[in-house]
Amino acid sequence: MSASHDDHHHGPAKGLTRWLYTTNHKDIGSLYLWFSFAMFLLGGTFAMVIRAELFQPGLQLVEPNFFNQMTTMHGLVMVFGAVMPAFVGLANWLIPMMIGAPDMALPRMNNWSFWILPFAFAMLSSTLFMDAGAPNFGWTFYAPLSTTYAPSTVTFFIFAIHIMGASSIMGSINIIATVLNMRAPGMTLMKMPLFVWTWLITAYLLIAVMPVLAGVVTMMLFDIHFGTSFFNAAGGGDPVLFQHVFWFFGHPEVYIMILPAFGIVSAIIPTFARKRLFGYDSMVYATASIAFLSFIVWAHHMFTVGMPIAGELFFMYATMLIAVPTGVKVFNWVATMFRGSMTFETPMLFAIAFVVLFTMGGFTGLMLAITPADFQYHDTYFVVAHFHYVLVPGAIFSIMAATYYWLPKWTGHMYDERLGKLHFWLSFIGVNVLFFPQHFLGLAGMPRRIPDYALQFADFNWISSIGGFLFGASQLILLVVVIKCVKGGKKATPQVWEGAQGLEWTLDSPAPYHTFATPPDPKLIHAQ
Amino acid sequence: MLPKAKLWLSLIGAATILFSTQIQAAWELNMPRGVTQISRDTYDLHMQILWWCVAIGVVVFGAMLWSIINHRKSKGAVAATFHESTKVEIIWTIIPFVILILMAIPATRVLTEAYDSSESEIDIQVTGYQWRWEYRYLRKDSDEEEVSFYSILSTPRDQINNQLPKDETYLLDVDNPLVIPINTKVRFLVTSNDVIHAWWVPDFAVKRDAIPGFINEIWTIVEEPGIYRGQCAELCGIEHGFMPVVVHAVEQEEYDAWYAAKQDEARVAREMANNVVTMSESLEAGEQVYNTTCIGCHQPNGTGLPPAFPALAGSSVVNGDLEANINLLINGVPGTAMAAFGRQLTPVQLAAVVTYIRNSFGNATGDLVQPAAVNTLIQAAQ
Numbered sequence: 078m079s080a081s082h083d084d085h086h087h088g089p090a091k092g093l094t095r096w097l098y099t100t101n102h103k104d105i106g107s108l109y110l111w112f113s114f115a116m117f118l119l120g121g122t123f124a125m126v127i128r129a130e131l132f133q134p135g136l137q138l139v140e141p142n143f144f145n146q147m148t149t150m151h152g153l154v155m156v157f158g159a160v161m162p163a164f165v166g167l168a169n170w171l172i173p174m175m176i177g178a179p180d181m182a183l184p185r186m187n188n189w190s191f192w193i194l195p196f197a198f199a200m201l202s203s204t205l206f207m208d209a210g211a212p213n214f215g216w217t218f219y220a221p222l223s224t225t226y227a228p229s230t231v232t233f234f235i236f237a238i239h240i241m242g243a244s245s246i247m248g249s250i251n252i253i254a255t256v257l258n259m260r261a262p263g264m265t266l267m268k269m270p271l272f273v274w275t276w277l278i279t280a281y282l283l284i285a286v287m288p289v290l291a292g293v294v295t296m297m298l299f300d301i302h303f304g305t306s307f308f309n310a311a312g313g314g315d316p317v318l319f320q321h322v323f324w325f326f327g328h329p330e331v332y333i334m335i336l337p338a339f340g341i342v343s344a345i346i347p348t349f350a351r352k353r354l355f356g357y358d359s360m361v362y363a364t365a366s367i368a369f370l371s372f373i374v375w376a377h378h379m380f381t382v383g384m385p386i387a388g389e390l391f392f393m394y395a396t397m398l399i400a401v402p403t404g405v406k407v408f409n410w411v412a413t414m415f416r417g418s419m420t421f422e423t424p425m426l427f428a429i430a431f432v433v434l435f436t437m438g439g440f441t442g443l444m445l446a447i448t449p450a451d452f453q454y455h456d457t458y459f460v461v462a463h464f465h466y467v468l469v470p471g472a473i474f475s476i477m478a479a480t481y482y483w484l485p486k487w488t489g490h491m492y493d494e495r496l497g498k499l500h501f502w503l504s505f506i507g508v509n510v511l512f513f514p515q516h517f518l519g520l521a522g523m524p525r526r527i528p529d530y531a532l533q534f535a536d537f538n539w540i541s542s543i544g545g546f547l548f549g550a551s552q553l554i555l556l557v558v559v560i561k562c563v564k565g566g567k568k569a570t571p572q573v574w575e576g577a578q579g580l581e582w583t584l585d586s587p588a589p590y591h592t593f594a595t596p597p598d599p600k601l602i603h604a605q
Numbered sequence: 606m607l608p609k610a611k612l613w614l615s616l617i618g619a620a621t622i623l624f625s626t627q628i629q630a631a632w633e634l635n636m637p638r639g640v641t642q643i644s645r646d647t648y649d650l651h652m653q654i655l656w657w658c659v660a661i662g663v664v665v666f667g668a669m670l671w672s673i674i675n676h677r678k679s680k681g682a683v684a685a686t687f688h689e690s691t692k693v694e695i696i697w698t699i700i701p702f703v704i705l706i707l708m709a710i711p712a713t714r715v716l717t718e719a720y721d722s723s724e725s726e727i728d729i730q731v732t733g734y735q736w737r738w739e740y741r742y743l744r745k746d747s748d749e750e751e752v753s754f755y756s757i758l759s760t761p762r763d764q765i766n767n768q769l770p771k772d773e774t775y776l777l778d779v780d781n782p783l784v785i786p787i788n789t790k791v792r793f794l795v796t797s798n799d800v801i802h803a804w805w806v807p808d809f810a811v812k813r814d815a816i817p818g819f820i821n822e823i824w825t826i827v828e829e830p831g832i833y834r835g836q837c838a839e840l841c842g843i844e845h846g847f848m849p850v851v852v853h854a855v856e857q858e859e860y861d862a863w864y865a866a867k868q869d870e871a872r873v874a875r876e877m878a879n880n881v882v883t884m885s886e887s888l889e890a891g892e893q894v895y896n897t898t899c900i901g902c903h904q905p906n907g908t909g910l911p912p913a914f915p916a917l918a919g920s921s922v923v924n925g926d927l928e929a930n931i932n933l934l935i936n937g938v939p940g941t942a943m944a945a946f947g948r949q950l951t952p953v954q955l956a957a958v959v960t961y962i963r964n965s966f967g968n969a970t971g972d973l974v975q976p977a978a979v980n981t982l983i984q985a986a987q
Contacts, residue, residue, distance in 0.1 A: 134775065135767040141843045141901075142910060208912050215840045221817065222800040222842060226735075226942055228913050310818020316801055317816060351678070353688035381803060381838075382814045383795075383821035386720045390713060397705045404701045405694065411669045412693070416685040418678045429673070433666060440658035447708065449643075449715040450651045452812045453636055456803060456838040517634035522807045524838045527846030529765060531776045537634075 088590055097192070100184035101590065102169045107487075108191050109166025110480075114556070116158030116198065117473075121549050123151035128511075128545035131538050136529055144528035145213035146205065152216025153234075156334070157241045158198050160468065163476045164337040165190075165248045168276050170487065172252060174581040174588060175270045177261025177597040182254035183247075190247035197240035204230040215526060217327070220308035220319040224300045231301065235294045242287045249280035249287075256280075261580070263599030267361070270579055271354070272340030274361050278368045279336045282329045285372075290326040293319065317382050324375035332371040334468060336364060338435075338475030339406060342428045344579070345482050346410050349425035350417025351576035356409040357604070363402035370399050380451045389448050396446035400439070407436050422574075423497035427478035430470055430505050438466030441516070456526075459519025465512045469548075470505075477504075477555065484559065485573045489587030490566035496558045503551035510544025578603060637807050640829045640854070644810035646715045654708055661704075719810075722824040725792030727785065733795075733802030733815035733837070734949060735942065736844035736901060740783050742864070743794075750868040755949065756781045757897045758847045762905060765847075777834040780897065782851035786860035787827050795821045799944060803838035806852055812838055827854040842942070844901040878952040878976045884960070887973060891961025894954045899962075902942060907966030913942060918966035927972050931959055931979055935986050947983050952976040955983075 089095050089104065099105060126147045130138050139147070169187065173180055181187050204211040209228035212218065223231060256277045260269070269277075296319075299305040306312025308319045339360075347354045354360065376384060376392040384392075410432050419425070441463040445451050454460060477500075484492050514537035519525075523534045530538065569586035583601055584592055638648045676682045728743040734755075741753035756779045763769040765776075772778070785791045795804050797815035805812040809825040827833075835850040855863070882890075895903075902914035909916035917923050922930055934955055937945035946955060956974040963970040 134771060136765055137767065140910070141846065145840070145843065145845075210913070213843075219801055219840070222840065226800050226842060310816075316818070350676075350684065352684040353686070355687075356689050356694055358689070359694050381812050382816065383819070386716065389716060389720075393712065393716075394709060397709060400705060401698060401701050405698060407665060408694075408697045411665060411672070413688075414669060414672045415676065416682075416687075417672070417676050418682045418684040419673065419676055420678045429669075432669070436662070436665065440662065443658065444651065444654050447650055447654055447712045449647045449712060449719055449810070450654065452719070453647055453651070453807060453810055455812060520636045521634055522637070522835070524805075524836050524846075526840045527836075529776060529846050532771060532773065 098188070100180075100188050102173050102181045102184070102187065103487075103588065103590065105181075105187050105191050106166045106168075106170030109162045109169060112191070112194060113159050113163035113166055113476075114559075116154050116162070117552070119202070120151050120154035120159055121552060123147045123154065124545065125549050127151060128542040130528055131530070132542040133539065134530055134532055134535050139528070141528045142210060142213055145215070145526070146211040148526050149212045149215055149218075150202075150205070153201065153212070154198070155468075156216065156330070157238075158194075160334045160472050160476070161245065162194060164276070164279075164334070165245075167272075167337065167341070167476070167479050167483075168248075168252055171483065171581065172255055172273055172276060173259070174584060174592055175273050175579055176256065176259065176264050177580050177593045177602070178255060178259035179591065179593050181251050182259055183251045186247050187251055190244045190251065193240050194244050197237045197244070200233050200240075201237040204233050207233075217323060218297075219323075220297060220300070220316050224297050224308055227301070232298070235298050238294045239291055242291045245283050246287045249283040252276055252280040253284075261593065261596040261599070261602065263602045264580075267358070268602055268604055270340070271343035271357070271360055271364075272337065275336040275340030275343075275364050278364050279333050282333050282336075282368055282371065286326040286329045286333075289322060290330075293322040293326065296322070317379070320379050320382060321376065324378045325372075327378065328375040329368075329371040331464075331467075332367060334472045335435075336368065338431065338472050339364060341475045341479045341482075342410065342431050345424050345428040345478055346413050346432075347578070348482075348574050348576040349422060349428075350414050350419050352413060352417040353578075354409070355412035355415075356405070359405055360409055363405045366402040367399060370395060370402070374399065377446060377448075377451070380448050381455050393446055393448045397443065400443050400446075403439055407432060407439070422481075423492075423494060423501055424478045424482035426498065426501045426505075427474045427481065430501070431474045431478065434466055434470035434474070434508070438463055438468075438471055441466065454519060456524055457519035458515040458523045458525055461525050462512050462515035462519060465515070469512065470508050474504075474508075480555070480559070482574075483581070484562050485569035486581060486584070486586050486588055488562050488566075489569055489585075490562050491569050491573075492558050492562040492566065496554055496561070500551060500554040500558060503554070504548060507544050507548030507551055511541055511548050512544070514538075514541045514544075639808040639810055640827055640831065640833070641809050641825050642828075643715065643719050643825070644808060646711075646718070647810040650712055650715055653711070657704055657708065661701075719823075722792050722822045725790045725824055727789060727791045728794060729783070729785075729791060730794045730796070730820075731804050731815065733797040733799075733804065733841065733848075735799050735842050735944060736837075736848040737898075737949075738779075738783075738804070738848065738850060739798075739949070740781075750871050752864060752867040752871060754781045754867070756783060756851065758849055759897075760847075762896065762900065774834070776847065777836070777849045777851065779849055779851045782832070782853045784853045784855060784860060784863050785827065786857045787830055787854050789857070790824055790826050792822060792824045795823060800841045801839050802841045802848070804835075804850060805838040806833050806835040806850055808833045808835075809852075814839055827852075830854050830856060847901070874951055874953070878980045880953075881975060881977075882953075882956065882973075884964075884973050887957045887960040888964060890954070891957035891959070892965075894950065894958040895961055898946070898950065899958065907962070907968075917962050918968065920968075923962050923968050924970060927959075927963070927970075927974070928982065930963070931955070931974065931982050932986070934959060935979075935983055947986060952979040952983060955979045 207230050209230045212234045214223040296307040300307050306314040308314050308316050343354055374396045377396045445454055481497055518534055518537050523530055571585050572582050580597055636648055636651050638645055730741040732739040737755050737757040739755050759778045759780045760776050764771045795813045795815045797817040802815040811823050811825050813821045813823040831854055833852045837848040903909050903917050907917035935947035937943050953976045956976045956979045959974045963972045
């Protein structure tokens, strides 16, 4: 509406340079999202190799060394290449439109933070073609397997991690600067959509922990090349120090990948329930509590390293506490749906599946917090099932929900609802067939990261692999839906969804290249 | 049409979850109850938290399902306008908190018990290597013959490569299992020689990381005789999936007899280092050592996985100076995956495997190495 006159004033450049030189938040958002999808397919391909090798007992397709490279690359590419950039892409597209800002606060840095990413991943992936092979020490790269005993390509890995970290830090600075400085008049902090809130908190988490990751890989670099002994007991160092530093980054990292998902789901459920989000304030406080707690629970990843009992107890209690704010969120979503007027378009289906399956991941998380029980669960497929439930039907379903939800706003066309629903149902069935049996495998004693297994694990591995292939193949439908929607389709209205609230829905569909060059009318800003 | 289908799917889903607990008992999908007090306590904790989760799940997902069925626009539902309630929010903050406290109490009790490794009757040092376990029974008296041995996967490579049918204990069998007496407090001192491993026996609820340079303690009292199997639980390189843990828990008398036999074996091995071996004996024994110790990196036909794991076929080291070759095996190559085998293998085994690699894979030096010669080099290295 208000911004359409900006259209002719300054459009995008033509050709490749539009994307190379762009400082436009929408272009950069699209770049991030396409890049993330490409990495999702790449990381997914690695996962398919893993599931294919595990289809039957015995070694069939790949050598154990290559198998380890696949598990490592799958984790790294999915975490740093698929999930994180997807959320940054969504933040780029949505935060300025949601808070009534014309663009991100630091547009040139925005360009740079995206364009260093393809180089980082090209470098990381290129190790697959080197003689020494890709990193094979797991995405958690515990020393000394990743230092003294690592393939020589570990140095490329370290450099790639540095670049990814720099990109994330710049992205976070940009988001914080944008949210704190560029909100339209009337957009007070407690009126911000939850997606903006969760991203603001996420950005602080990123700034706090990415330097720690950079630190730990630098310590590795020094151990490998400059004769230090941070993680080498023979030189007076401590391998467990690596784990403490890594998980001080790693645990907040887990929340970095889930907090923006909370924001997305908190936007979608009210829209399709046609009812205001229940407990907005408590959602904000719960997000902040989870972020705080994420800094004091890291050693629950390390219950078996032999910490003193006081440490074990502290980390058990702190970890259990996370269930409280997380519970508040889930209850709020259910209360939002309760006595609503619901319809079930694709974004809502993904959002509901998110709530159910993420909560199941939360339950297993609570089980894992119980230290003595964790001694049995630790490093088994139970853990694999747990974090995949949180990350795939958790984080990734939320990204898909967001894609379907805002796609009409981005492209100006409605997507193919039948294909969208097909994509949802195949993904939903696939993901459960893939990961649910892994709970049983873990409880029955199958360790993670093994290329071959004892015969009693054969049945569930076979089922899990079938689910994996189904889930993997289904993701190509998403690609078809998005391409079809970009090319054409039913014209989308500005409002798009009957129950949608927020500034982005006051703009035309597709959103003009430049929006909110003049601030929106404060009367358009409602409490969430 | 479609809503109905969804309803059915949800019902089927709910039924599956309900029945799966029934199936678990029959199909051994659940955590084992195990054969120690700690393992049973752990199992009970696991079931307790699981049932709390199921109960919470039924309430939360039930409320959600009920809303999905009843509060849909197609049924003419009109949205309510409420969007907060301090009272409700306080209630659903406090209830989970109380449940957590109820869980934390027994968890703390079990953990405290599991951490009390005092007053053990037998102490065994468990050392992880890429990719085998070493068990060393700590002596009460330094005059005793020491019992210490390696425990290596004994599943034949041909089964792993699908050329032979797989045994029932596929990947869970070792050449020398750990033997402990039942009803005795056994303390394990867990450490590692290279990367981090984790020693795990599910039936004992014992899992502890083996960390180079550090020693972790853990203990068990096994109540039933039997063979208990587990695996390395921490990614430790290529053969991580191929280093099982097998423990025989036996009656005290059987344990004593076994221990005495092991002491005799150690005495004989010490003496055998002076024996003279023939070429054919050496090649046969060397092949055995190669297939359990070297094959993971250097591969069945000696081609290795260059550059990290060099080929032995045609290698300048294997075809070069004999003494240098033996020393390399004894001392390893620092900074690489090549471990120092001087202590891991006996002089007899070292001599045999050097003879074997220098006369196999197309290498034809014709060298026959005697254990005594290796022994001399080991003494020199120390």
